[in-house]
Each structure stands twice: as C-alpha cells, then as structure tokens.
Amino acid sequence: MTWISRSSTLTMLGLLVFLASCDDGSNPTAPCEMDCGAHGRCVIAAGHEGCLCDPGYLGEDCAACKSGYVLQGAECAPDPCLDSPCTAPHQGVCSTTDTGFVCLCDDDAQDNDNDGTCRPTCAAAIQGYNAQSCDDSSGEALFFGPRSCSTVVEYTPEAGESVGDLQLRGEFNNWAVGSALTAAADGVYSITLDIPAGDYAYKFYGASADRWFEDPVNPFFKWLNGERNSRLKVEDCQAPYLRLLHRAEVDVPSGAVTLRVQYVDGSAAAGLGPQGIQVSRSGVPVSGTLDGVTHTLLIKDQGLGKGKYGYRIEASDAAGHSAKPLVVPVWVEDQPFEWQDAVLYFALTDRFADGNPSNNAPVPGVDAKANWQGGDFAGLKQKLESGYFTDLGVNAIWISSISQNTGGSGAGDDGKEYAGYHSYWPISTGWTNENQLEGVQPTDPHFGNLQEFKDLVDAAHARGIRVLVDFVANHVHQDSPLWQQHQSEGWFHTPWAGCKETNWEQPITCWFAPYLPDFEYKNAQAVDEVVNHAVWMVEETNIDGFRLDAVKHMIDDFVYSVRGGIDLSLRMSGERFYMVGETFTGEDGSDLLEHYIGPRLLDGQFDFPLYWQVTEVFLREERDLKALESMVGWNDTRYGDWAVMSTFLGNHDVCRALSHAAGDISDMWCNEGKNQAWNSPPSAPTDPQPYRKLRLAWTFLMTSPGVPLIYYGDEFGMEGAGDPDNRRFMRFGADLNGEQAATMEVVKRLTAIRHAHRATRRGERRTIALADDGLLWAYVMEDGDDWVLVVLNRADAQRTQSLDLSALGVADTTLVDALSDQPFEAGGGMLEVTLGGHEAAVFAL
Known part of the structure; x- marks a missing residue:
C-alpha cells in the first residue's frame, strides 16, 4: 500500500507519503475524514490523517496506477509486460490492453502481408552502405538484381538541427567540395557514390557553418595526419553475398529451427556456382530448399536438444567468387535469456580444475605460485557436466583468454619470475581461419586445443550457461608474430615507456612490461587484425561475450570497432553479445566507467566504485550501512537503461574478500598484497565471524541490480592476499571446512532467490x-x-x-x-x- 494525502510529504517505508495536518493545528484522532476513493482508506498516524492506497495505486485520492502497474478496465493491475512476454522474432514490443497485452512489431520491422508475423523492413535489411534494390511489400524484405556497386552514405539530423548545405568530403574525392547530400521527405540526407573498392577516410562538411564532423553512426575510424576521420570500407562488388532474412524461428518442444537466407549475386551476375548454398551446423551438413526466383534458401532443422547452435552458410558464384560465410547463432531454450538475469562465475582457467594432466607443462625455474598449475578446458568441462555450476545457480561463466601465451617467463614489477598462466601474455592474437599465424596455435596448449574449447562451450550451452572469454586486446607478448612482423610499421607504441615508470599518467601509450608491446590503434591495419581476430572467435567458437581487458588503456576507436565488427557479424540474429569492460578505478570512478558504456560501445563494466564501498562496509567494517545506503541511492540507476553492470566481491586483481573480512589485509587497496602473497600469505580463519561477514556481503550483492560475479572460491570463502596468492588452486567438496560449506549453501540459496524473483535483478x-x-x-x-x-x-x-x-x-x-x-x-x-x-x-x- 501507499500512504497519500494532499499536503506535506515525507518518506514512509521508502514510498511516497503525503500527510495532512488539520488546518487548526490540532492532532486528529477520529474520525478520519479524507476522501481516499475506491482504492484507499483514510488512516491517522502520528497525529496526521492521510490516504493509505491499495497495492498498485497512488495519487491524492489513490486513483492513479503506480510504477509496475497499468490500468486494465477500471483497475490497476500488475503490468503484464514486465516479464517481457513478447519473444517472437522482430515482434518484441509489448503493449498493454484493457484485458492483457498485445505484441507489436519492432520499430524496424513490418507485417505488410498481415499474416501476424513481423519481418525486417527494407531499411533495416540493407547491409552496411550497400545500395541494393529491395522490396518488402510481400512481408519479406527481398533484394533484387545483382549486387550494386554503388555505395550510399546517409546522415540523419538531430531534432532541431539546421543542416543547410551538407557535403561529403574524403579521400575518394581528394577532400574536395562538390559531393552534396540531398534531403528526402523523411529528413534523412544521403548521397550515392560510385567509387572503387577500397578504404577511405571521410567527414561530413556543413558548408554554411564551415563545420567538419564525423559520421555519428559509423563505428569505424581512420586516422590521417594526426586527425581522426570516419572510415568507409567499400567491398568488391563482384563478390556475391549471403544475408539472413530474419531471426531464426524456434519451436522448443520439437527442437525445430527455421532459417531463411538469400543469395545475392555479384555485380557480374555470374549466377550461383555448382556447389549451391552449403549449410552446416557445428560441422554437420544441413539441407535446405532453394527458391530459384528469389534465390532464398529455406532451412528447416529438426530434433535439436536444448542449447546453442552455430549455423554456417557458404556459397560461391559460377565465376569462382566466394561470398563471405554467414554465421548464425541460434538458441533452443524455454525462456529467452537477458543479461540482466545472469549470475556470472569467473574461473581462472589454470587454477580451477585439471582434467587432463598430459598438458601440464610448468616453466622451469618459476615458483609454483606463479607458474602453470594444470587447470584446463577438460577440467572446466568436467565440472560443468558434474553440475557444479548449475547447482550453484550460475548461468554464465567467464574464463581466461583462450589465446596461446608465451612459453617462457617474465619478471614482474616485484622482480620475481612469472609464467603466463593467467593468459594475459598472448602470442596468437590475430589468428583467423584465413590468417593462421605461423608458429602459434589459436588456443593455449596448457588449456587444450580449439576443439576441446568448442566442446567446453557446447557443454555449457547444453545446460543453458553462457560463456564469456577474456579478450586481451591492449597488448601482445614480444614472442607474438604480430610484434615480430610489424614492430617497425606503426602497429605499436614505440619506443617503450612503462606504465609504472610513467606513474600511470600515459594510460594509452604505456607498456605494462618491457616484454608486452602496446598496440597503437590509430593504425587501421592493427585495428583490423585484432577486430578480425575477435570476430573469428565469436563465429568459430560460438561464445556469448567478452570481458574486455584494460579498457582505459586503449583509445575509444578500438572499442567502437570491435563492437561494430561483432554487430555486423551477428546482425539480424537477435543475439546480444555481452561485452563487459574492466576499467580498474577507485571509488570516484563512475564517470570513467560510464564513458565506455552504450549501444555502440560496452554493455556494461565491472562496478569498481560499488566494490570498494561494499568492501569497506561489509568486509573491513570501516564504514556503516548508512554510507552504502546513500551510495546505492544513485548508483543503482547511475549508468542508464542500456547498461548491464557487473557487481563483485573479488577478482584476480584484488585481495580475497574473506581475508579482508578476517582482518588479514592491511589496507583496502591491497597495496602490500603482492609482498604479503610471497612472504606471509593468510590462512583460512578459524573464527566464524569473517565467513558471516562474507555471507552478509553476498546477501546484499545478490539482492541488488547488476550481474553478480562470483570469483572462483568466493562462493565458499577462499583466503588470499595479492597476486599470485589470490589465485590459489580451487578447492571442492571435502576440502572445504564447515564455515565454507555453510557459506556456499547461503550463496546457493541466494542465487535461487535471485532467479525466482525479478525484483532482486531489476x-x-x-x-x-x-x-x-x-x-x-x-x-x-x-x-x-x-x-x-x-x-x-x-x-x-x-x-x-x-x-x-x-x-x-x-x-x-x-x-x-x-x-x-x-x-x-x-x-x-x-x-x-x-x-x-x-x-x-x-x-x-
């Protein structure tokens, strides 16, 4: 209920309260005379009378519906759209009615044939800057004729923006004036260019105001003479291409998946080659029916179990030109997944479970604490199959970068030798099927081969669990072929300047270590190499997201480009590929985190400001709950509706939560953690109090917005100081003490509550x-x-x-x-x- 009146306001139970005092200053006791309508009653509290509204109602006379409720007939009823019931492809707009709800087409979709299904409009279907002829009057957006060699560039003015004479100037016209855009009836400016395939820098130019500006919807950039420009990549129009007409249609009970793909011939109209359109699902051939008039292939796959499947469609024309393969991810699951509903688990691969001792290969001369200890893909898969993650309530896992790392060691900033067990010293960055780097493998052999990783991903997907991998894009190890081949071509920031040596004041250009060359992402070739590698991982392994490492150490261009490349790959699939950023910051770092969040950037970031607050309040008890209550008052909604932030009690870069709670860590920032890791590592506390503090912190985190992250071992309370002590090998079952087992039981109950109640998540x-x-x-x-x-x-x-x-x-x-x-x-x-x-x-x- 809500407490309302027509006078002064205060808060009661966190809800809006309006209290009315009697005009003569007296304190009424009876009778209560306010008219509270049909959905409220007059009550007296603390000498004031007011309206106590029924659940779902508010307003001076309890006649309005509160948030989360809608008017249905004459009653305020729970909003049926809160559970996102509209799940049909391209039909995700939920609109309430007097009796319930109706599902409408998305803004970029239509039902022109009135058959009750929504399909993309031609405007949504046009890929990139292609000027293809399209007709969606039949209800399906179909392309006609061979591939156009023309390129269209558009600009949509903001509301109230005066554009005037708008020109397109770039490398394709030697930056000259003369390529004017024209406005259509809908206010969108456009120009059609007939230019050869190539890579062009460009900008819009407002002649009347002498204003140069970038294309606001283009995620790709090209630097010339120290200035950033938008980047126009014009493909070879002789090559055919494949396009997904709409999102897959899935019937879960029968395990049926239906796809429609269109083949668009190259500009020379050579026709479809003798092999036709080839379709495979995880390497297994799948047949389809080709419409020879529209060149659309209808694919009906049957009998699939629950999980995620990757379809690969390939074709060539009769002249031998190959289309870029089309990769389509499809989930077969009872309920559509949204990242706001995830419980994420971080398993540092080398330290989690050793399922295949034959690939154990520690580096000679390196202490075991800082060396490879045997965790691998096989061990993770075994724990998935044993139900460990499912029992814990986890539905998404983040694992270490799969890339191969150097086989040697390097000196840390403490002078000790470390191996690349953490997987942040990659040498196979840049690997794709078309660019198989000589002398390296796509995955680290300590973890397993590429097929073993795919098997791990499939095992997770079969259990409804999403998989994120760490994407290390800021740098490579000096053993990388990219450094060996391109160190003198402007791909890296040279000469070397260490981050620590420059007091971290040059985050973009500094190197983490002398053996970790730092990418220069103003170089378009370097960007392409790393973005292509990212897209290859997505398409080849069917993963669901990236944890993007060291975000603040790369220029924004790279984040835009990797998001743009993945979006182009997955367009029309309906898949939201989750990219969460690691931007290590302090308690006042929310502005920096927000800078990188948005539909063209990251989905969210790890919430470091909240982490520090939670550590101080629950674990170290240096502040009280008033401080936390004050912070979450603004932090819960700080990053906007798009953001899916991740909250956490620990990770591999900070001291363990339990050891903070036990008073074993000297300062919140873990400044002495590395020294302590080597000289006086904390032991598991015998006092139950630290575990109770940890359980209290988990209760708060699991009943708060954001994706809660469980760092391996924190589910029961693993002890540890700084790196590498915060990366001890995982313990299970009988190796846990009584308080650890109790803590794990609480976490299981909390994840169950979280999954059962959307209020805890949203x-x-x-x-x-x-x-x-x-x-x-x-x-x-x-x-x-x-x-x-x-x-x-x-x-x-x-x-x-x-x-x-x-x-x-x-x-x-x-x-x-x-x-x-x-x-x-x-x-x-x-x-x-x-x-x-x-x-x-x-x-x-």
Whole structure:
C-alpha cells in the first residue's frame, strides 16, 4: 500500500507519503475524514490523517496506477509486460490492453502481408552502405538484381538541427567540395557514390557553418595526419553475398529451427556456382530448399536438444567468387535469456580444475605460485557436466583468454619470475581461419586445443550457461608474430615507456612490461587484425561475450570497432553479445566507467566504485550501512537503461574478500598484497565471524541490480592476499571446512532467490528501516507486484527490529526467511525480525 494525502510529504517505508495536518493545528484522532476513493482508506498516524492506497495505486485520492502497474478496465493491475512476454522474432514490443497485452512489431520491422508475423523492413535489411534494390511489400524484405556497386552514405539530423548545405568530403574525392547530400521527405540526407573498392577516410562538411564532423553512426575510424576521420570500407562488388532474412524461428518442444537466407549475386551476375548454398551446423551438413526466383534458401532443422547452435552458410558464384560465410547463432531454450538475469562465475582457467594432466607443462625455474598449475578446458568441462555450476545457480561463466601465451617467463614489477598462466601474455592474437599465424596455435596448449574449447562451450550451452572469454586486446607478448612482423610499421607504441615508470599518467601509450608491446590503434591495419581476430572467435567458437581487458588503456576507436565488427557479424540474429569492460578505478570512478558504456560501445563494466564501498562496509567494517545506503541511492540507476553492470566481491586483481573480512589485509587497496602473497600469505580463519561477514556481503550483492560475479572460491570463502596468492588452486567438496560449506549453501540459496524473483535483478530499492547507528538496514526490492524484503544486521550482537509493512499490503501472515527457513509472524502490518550478529534474512512478500 501507499500512504497519500494532499499536503506535506515525507518518506514512509521508502514510498511516497503525503500527510495532512488539520488546518487548526490540532492532532486528529477520529474520525478520519479524507476522501481516499475506491482504492484507499483514510488512516491517522502520528497525529496526521492521510490516504493509505491499495497495492498498485497512488495519487491524492489513490486513483492513479503506480510504477509496475497499468490500468486494465477500471483497475490497476500488475503490468503484464514486465516479464517481457513478447519473444517472437522482430515482434518484441509489448503493449498493454484493457484485458492483457498485445505484441507489436519492432520499430524496424513490418507485417505488410498481415499474416501476424513481423519481418525486417527494407531499411533495416540493407547491409552496411550497400545500395541494393529491395522490396518488402510481400512481408519479406527481398533484394533484387545483382549486387550494386554503388555505395550510399546517409546522415540523419538531430531534432532541431539546421543542416543547410551538407557535403561529403574524403579521400575518394581528394577532400574536395562538390559531393552534396540531398534531403528526402523523411529528413534523412544521403548521397550515392560510385567509387572503387577500397578504404577511405571521410567527414561530413556543413558548408554554411564551415563545420567538419564525423559520421555519428559509423563505428569505424581512420586516422590521417594526426586527425581522426570516419572510415568507409567499400567491398568488391563482384563478390556475391549471403544475408539472413530474419531471426531464426524456434519451436522448443520439437527442437525445430527455421532459417531463411538469400543469395545475392555479384555485380557480374555470374549466377550461383555448382556447389549451391552449403549449410552446416557445428560441422554437420544441413539441407535446405532453394527458391530459384528469389534465390532464398529455406532451412528447416529438426530434433535439436536444448542449447546453442552455430549455423554456417557458404556459397560461391559460377565465376569462382566466394561470398563471405554467414554465421548464425541460434538458441533452443524455454525462456529467452537477458543479461540482466545472469549470475556470472569467473574461473581462472589454470587454477580451477585439471582434467587432463598430459598438458601440464610448468616453466622451469618459476615458483609454483606463479607458474602453470594444470587447470584446463577438460577440467572446466568436467565440472560443468558434474553440475557444479548449475547447482550453484550460475548461468554464465567467464574464463581466461583462450589465446596461446608465451612459453617462457617474465619478471614482474616485484622482480620475481612469472609464467603466463593467467593468459594475459598472448602470442596468437590475430589468428583467423584465413590468417593462421605461423608458429602459434589459436588456443593455449596448457588449456587444450580449439576443439576441446568448442566442446567446453557446447557443454555449457547444453545446460543453458553462457560463456564469456577474456579478450586481451591492449597488448601482445614480444614472442607474438604480430610484434615480430610489424614492430617497425606503426602497429605499436614505440619506443617503450612503462606504465609504472610513467606513474600511470600515459594510460594509452604505456607498456605494462618491457616484454608486452602496446598496440597503437590509430593504425587501421592493427585495428583490423585484432577486430578480425575477435570476430573469428565469436563465429568459430560460438561464445556469448567478452570481458574486455584494460579498457582505459586503449583509445575509444578500438572499442567502437570491435563492437561494430561483432554487430555486423551477428546482425539480424537477435543475439546480444555481452561485452563487459574492466576499467580498474577507485571509488570516484563512475564517470570513467560510464564513458565506455552504450549501444555502440560496452554493455556494461565491472562496478569498481560499488566494490570498494561494499568492501569497506561489509568486509573491513570501516564504514556503516548508512554510507552504502546513500551510495546505492544513485548508483543503482547511475549508468542508464542500456547498461548491464557487473557487481563483485573479488577478482584476480584484488585481495580475497574473506581475508579482508578476517582482518588479514592491511589496507583496502591491497597495496602490500603482492609482498604479503610471497612472504606471509593468510590462512583460512578459524573464527566464524569473517565467513558471516562474507555471507552478509553476498546477501546484499545478490539482492541488488547488476550481474553478480562470483570469483572462483568466493562462493565458499577462499583466503588470499595479492597476486599470485589470490589465485590459489580451487578447492571442492571435502576440502572445504564447515564455515565454507555453510557459506556456499547461503550463496546457493541466494542465487535461487535471485532467479525466482525479478525484483532482486531489476527492481527499485526502497529503504524500510535504517538504524541510527548504521548497523541494521532493511530494504525492499520492488518490481511491479514482485516484492522482496531484505534485512541486514551488521552488528556483532543479536538485534530485534520491528518493521512496519502496512504500506506494503502485508496483513496477518507467516513470512519465511529464505536463508534460514525460519518463520516470522506478521500481524497488524508489523513484522518483528530477530537476527544474530552478522546475519541476514530475505523474505518474498
């Protein structure tokens, strides 16, 4: 319920409250005379009268629907669109009606044949800058005629923008004036160019204002004479191409997948070659039916189990010109997945599970702590198949970069020798099927071969688990063929300037170590080499996302380009390839994180500002819950609707959460962590208190927006100082002590709660109670009619707190704590909760 009146306002239970005092200053007791309409009642509290609205209602007379509710008929009902029920291809717009909801076509889709299915419009179907003839009047956007050799460049002015005489100037016309864009009836400016295949820098030029500017929708750039320009890549129009007409249609019960692909002949109209259009699924041939008039291939695949499949379509024309292969990822699953609903697990591959001892090859002369210890793809696959991740409630895993690393060692900034077990010293960056780098392999042999990695990905997908890999794009190791072949061609920042040596004040150009050459991404060839490698990984291995390493150490151009390359590869598939960035920052780093987030950049970042706050409040107890409550008041929505941030209690670059909680780490920043790792590594605490602190922190994180990350071992409480001590080998089962087993059970319960209640993932946080000493906090996560109450006691001693839940519509009932299974009785809208020191409770309301 919501408490309303027509006068002064305050907050009650985190909800909007309007209180009305009597005009004569008296404190009324009875009767209560406010007119609260049909969906509220007049009540008196603290000498004031006001309206207590029914669930779903608000307003002065409780006549309006609150957020998460919509008017259906004459009643406010839970919004049926909150659960994203519209899942048909290109039909994802949910619109409420008086009786329920209806699914409408996406903005770039149409139902011109009125058959109830939505298909892309011609405007959406045109690939890149191709000027192809298209007709969507039949309900399907079909291209006609051979491939056009013309290139179209468009500009859509912003609302209220005065464009005037708009020119396109670039390398193709020697930057001259004369290539004017013309405006269509819809206000979009365009120009058709007939220029040879090639790579051109260009800019728009507003003649009246003498204004040069980049193409705002083009993710690719080209630098000339120290100035950045938009980049126009014109392909050879003699080659045919393949296009996916619309997203795959999937029938889960029968395991049927339907695809339609169109072959567009090259400009010479040589016709389809004798091999026809070839289709395979994970290397298995799949047949299709070709329409000889429209050159569309209908593919109907049958009998597929749940999981993700990668279709590869290939074709050549009769003259021998090959189309670029078309790769289409398709999920067969009961419910469409959204990244906001993920629980992510980071398994540092070498330190997680050794499934194949035959590939163990530590580097001689390197201490075991800093050496290869045997974790591999086979070990990860075995843990997937054993149900470890499923039982933990994990539905996405992030693993180390799969690239081959140097086989040698290098000196760390502490003077000790380290091997490349962490997989941040890559030498196979740039590998593609067409560019197989001599002397290296696409995956690290310590982990396994490429097929073993694909098997791992398939095993994860069969269980509905997404797979992210670390993408190390800032640098390579000096043993890399790219450095060996291109070090004098402007591909790298030279001469060497170390990051530490320059006090980290030159993040773009500095090298992490003398043996880690840093890419210069103003060089278009370097960008192409690394972006092509990224796209190859996506298409070849069917992965679902990247953790992009060292984002702030690369110019923005690269992030735009890798996103643009992947988007072009996956266009029309409907797949949201999740790219989460690692931008190591402090408590005040939210602006820097936000800089890299957006539809053309990253989906989200690891939330370092929240990490530091959580570490201080729950683990180190250097601040109280008031500080955290204040921060999340703005941080929960800080990064906008597009962002899917990832929250965490630890990773491989910071000291272990449990050791912070045990008081074994001298400072929050882990500045002495590396020295401690070698000289006085912490042991597992015998006191249960640190584990309770950890469980409390997990309760907060698992009931907060964002993708919670479980760093391997944090699910039970693994101890550790800095690198490499925070990367000890994983422990399972009988190797855990009692407190660790209890902690893991709490995490399992929390992930189950999170999956069952969308409010914990997407809801708005509202404070119910916050103790004066900042050691007890109760809040509700609310999303429509889904409510979850969380109570955190950070005090050392037992606390009892009475919570007024009347405004939440809680009547006389029994509420059961999902963490302990303990029942609590609510009566008269009040709930009394008693919690032990460093304990939490979670209730579904």
